[in-house]
Structure formats: C-alpha cells, structure tokens
Amino acid sequence: MQDLRIHIKNVVCQRCIMTVSEILERLDIPFDEVLLGEVILKMPVEIDKLKMLEEEFEKVGFEIITDRDQRLVNSIKSLIIEEVYSDKLSNTKLSTLLASKLNFDYSHITHQFSESEGQSIQKYYNAVRIERAKELLDYDELGIAEIADLLGYSTPAYLSTSFKNATGLTPSEYRQLEGKNRKNLDSV
Known part of the structure; x- marks a missing residue:
C-alpha cells in the first residue's frame, strides 16, 4: 500500500x-493538507500522475x-522553520521538541542531520533565526x-552579538543597509 504522505524538498x-x-x-x-515539506493525500496516486507531479x-x-x-532531514528543517516562524517560540528545548515530534532519539536525529547537511542542527537553527531576524528588521515594525x-x-x-557574528553587522547597521543580503531558506 502506498503511503499517503509525500515529502517534498524546498x-x-x-x-x-x-x-x-x-499543482x-x-x-x-486529492489531498487533505499541504504542510512545510510534505503533503498528506486523500488516496494513493497513480504512477503516471506521480510522474507528472514530479x-x-x-x-x-x-x-x-x-x-x-x-525525509528525516527534511522533517527536521520543516519543524525548525515552523518553530522560528511561529508567533511565539515554544519554551521547549529544540532537542526535546524534535525528538518528540519525530519519534526518534535526539542522537539519531542529530547524527543524520549532520551527516547529510555538513552542519549541526543548532547551527542550522541559528542560521534560520538570523534570516528571520533580517526579515523582521526589513519590515521595520519591531524594535x-x-x-x-x-x-x-x-x-x-545576545541577538546583536549573534547577528554580528553571522553577518558582520549589528542589527541596527543591517536595518540601514540599502541592498539587503537575505538568503532563501532552502539555501540556509
């Protein structure tokens, strides 16, 4: 039986x-829901339609x-992006959040991520937070x-120090820049 969940990169x-x-x-x-990194189908997809979808x-x-x-790495990235772009970060440690949502031991999760991406989960998480900070600075609505x-x-x-370490600029300096240097999340 075909899985009703399709994992999608980017x-x-x-x-x-x-x-x-x-699409x-x-x-x-027919689908029930599209989420970051995946779609939940209502029924299995025929092979010819799956090829067209690809x-x-x-x-x-x-x-x-x-x-x-x-798929695990994609799920990790999706959960991190979802967490960073939520209205309020949860108070749960990232390791606990990922382990509970993915139903894997955190050591397995971090090993697979590091092996695949060449960086730690924490480094990826920090990079996504910096990109989100850049976005919020560009909007110029929040202090x-x-x-x-x-x-x-x-x-x-701590935000200022992390931001300067990642970008070479303070948040205030970044806000004043003419040509912003934001990255797409799929290239973080």
Whole structure:
C-alpha cells in the first residue's frame, strides 16, 4: 500500500505551500493538507500522475524525497522553520521538541542531520533565526528587543552579538543597509 504522505524538498514557506496546493489541484490529485515539506493525500496516486507531479515540482524547484534519511532531514528543517516562524517560540528545548515530534532519539536525529547537511542542527537553527531576524528588521515594525524576544534570544545584546557574528553587522547597521543580503531558506 502506498503511503499517503509525500515529502517534498524546498517547501519552506507559505508561498511554497500555495504553489504545491495549486499543482495538486491542477493535476486533480486529492489531498487533505499541504504542510512545510510534505503533503498528506486523500488516496494513493497513480504512477503516471506521480510522474507528472514530479515534473511539475521540478519546474518550480521542488523535489519528492523518497530516501528515508533525507525525509528525516527534511522533517527536521520543516519543524525548525515552523518553530522560528511561529508567533511565539515554544519554551521547549529544540532537542526535546524534535525528538518528540519525530519519534526518534535526539542522537539519531542529530547524527543524520549532520551527516547529510555538513552542519549541526543548532547551527542550522541559528542560521534560520538570523534570516528571520533580517526579515523582521526589513519590515521595520519591531524594535531589537521585541525581535530578540520573538526569536527566543535571552537578551537584545545576545541577538546583536549573534547577528554580528553571522553577518558582520549589528542589527541596527543591517536595518540601514540599502541592498539587503537575505538568503532563501532552502539555501540556509
């Protein structure tokens, strides 16, 4: 029996979710939900439609992930992005959050991630938080202290130090830049 869950690489934002939904609707593939990094189908997909789906995904930079370890890495990234882009970070340690959501021991999770991505989960998490901070700074609606609180930094000074270490600029200097240097989340 075919799994009703398809894991998709590079689905990292709401616009990506909308794009996947539109492709599924256009190909008349019934689904229950599209999430960061995956889609839950209503029924198994015929082989010919699955090939068409792969082709359509490839056109927009998505890829169906079939390898079990790569699905785990994709799930880790999706959970981290979901956590960082939520309205308020949970108070749960990242290791506990990932282990409970993925039903794996954290040592297995971190080993698979590091082996696949060449960086630790913590380094990836910090990079996503810095990209989110850049986005919030670009909006210019929140102060540094509010951004630090939203992203789970213990103090505004800790955010500033982390930001400067990652970008070479303080948050205030970044805010004043003409040409911003934000990365797509799929390249973090």
